[in-house]
Amino acid sequence: MKLIIAIVQDQDASNLVEELTEEEFRITKLASTGGFLKSGNTTLLIGVEDESVEKVLDIIEHTCKTREITTSLLTVTMPGDTYIPYPLDVKVGGATIFILDVEKYIRL
Amino acid sequence: MKLIIAIVQDQDASNLVEELTEEEFRITKLASTGGFLKSGNTTLLIGVEDESVEKVLDIIEHTCKTREITTSLLTVTMPGDTYIPYPLDVKVGGATIFILDVEKYIRL
Amino acid sequence: MKLIIAIVQDQDASNLVEELTEEEFRITKLASTGGFLKSGNTTLLIGVEDESVEKVLDIIEHTCKTREITTSLLTVTMPGDTYIPYPLDVKVGGATIFILDVEKYIRL
Numbered sequence: 001m002k003l004i005i006a007i008v009q010d011q012d013a014s015n016l017v018e019e020l021t022e023e024e025f026r027i028t029k030l031a032s033t034g035g036f037l038k039s040g041n042t043t044l045l046i047g048v049e050d051e052s053v054e055k056v057l058d059i060i061e062h063t064c065k066t067r068e069i070t071t072s073l074l075t076v077t078m079p080g081d082t083y084i085p086y087p088l089d090v091k092v093g094g095a096t097i098f099i100l101d102v103e104k105y106i107r108l
Numbered sequence: 109m110k111l112i113i114a115i116v117q118d119q120d121a122s123n124l125v126e127e128l129t130e131e132e133f134r135i136t137k138l139a140s141t142g143g144f145l146k147s148g149n150t151t152l153l154i155g156v157e158d159e160s161v162e163k164v165l166d167i168i169e170h171t172c173k174t175r176e177i178t179t180s181l182l183t184v185t186m187p188g189d190t191y192i193p194y195p196l197d198v199k200v201g202g203a204t205i206f207i208l209d210v211e212k213y214i215r216l
Numbered sequence: 217m218k219l220i221i222a223i224v225q226d227q228d229a230s231n232l233v234e235e236l237t238e239e240e241f242r243i244t245k246l247a248s249t250g251g252f253l254k255s256g257n258t259t260l261l262i263g264v265e266d267e268s269v270e271k272v273l274d275i276i277e278h279t280c281k282t283r284e285i286t287t288s289l290l291t292v293t294m295p296g297d298t299y300i301p302y303p304l305d306v307k308v309g310g311a312t313i314f315i316l317d318v319e320k321y322i323r324l
């Protein structure tokens with residue numbers, strides 16, 4: 001048994017929880033902030049059998065991996081006070097994952 | 109030294125904390141939600157000497173174990189719009205427990 | 217790789233986070249309450265290379281160590297209802313630290 005502690009962006013957390021739950025993994029969500037990832041983040045505790053660790057990592061990877069998105073939120077001021085939306089590539093997502101060995105796992 | 113991570117139902121958490129505190133165990137409570145247990149839950153971090161693990165598990169078991177209670181919250185609609193309270197057995201409680209080995213424990 | 221779980225007083229948390237961040241350590245903050253330390257506390261997860269554990273412990277020690285401060289919040293009632301501020305030594309700070317071995321550490 002392993003305990004996976006995954007710190008992910010808030011915006012990716014619900015997708016991740018949904019996919020893990022569909023695959024019958026059991027998760028608990030802790031409110032967390034800052035540090036590892038700049039914006040609001042969520043810390044998940046996921047208890048898994050040794051042989052399922054890879055599957056969980058795959059799910060975290062395809063739901064949370066750092067990716068570039070093009071946003072046009074930024075505007076550039078032009079003469080005459082016209083604002084022009086400016087395409088900008090920003091990185092979103094990302095995850096920090098710790099895998100710990102569990103000495104004993106009990107459900108009551 | 110072991111770190112016990114116990115995820116319990118909100119409704120059982122205060123009893124558990126009280127009993128553990130009476131026995132001089134030291135606990136920290138993390139706000140947590142969903143997943144392992146459907147309704148609101150609380151994650152407790154409990155640091156214990158190896159020889160006290162069993163005692164903590166006993167306390168968690170007798171304060172949090174899954175049990176059936178009979179509730180009459182459910183009502184059944186009868187002809188003429190009468191509502192009849194309907195006895196229903198529901199399961200409450202339960203705990204998910206991870207025991208981790210602590211390499212080093214320090215109090216400052 | 218080690219995972220340091222540090223439970224510190226709320227009032228010391230921001231100093232600690234600032235110093236750790238200056239040294240490029242990566243932290244996540246969990247909201248936590250009671251137990252280990254009476255007043256409001258913060259639980260930090262700090263992922264560190266084995267060789268940096270001592271440095272992190274040093275930083276926790278000099279930002280959070282239990283220390284005595286003299287407060288004059290307490291007042292003593294004198295005859296004629298005069299209240300006299302009474303110097304009082306109180307202990308503040310303190311930290312509870314668990315160091316866990318990390319089997320695998322991944323950043324995506």
Ligand code: NI
Pocket residue numbers: 019062
């Ligand atoms: Ni998917």
Ligand code: NI
Pocket residue numbers: 127170
């Ligand atoms: Ni009892």
Ligand code: NI
Pocket residue numbers: 235278
């Ligand atoms: Ni300093």
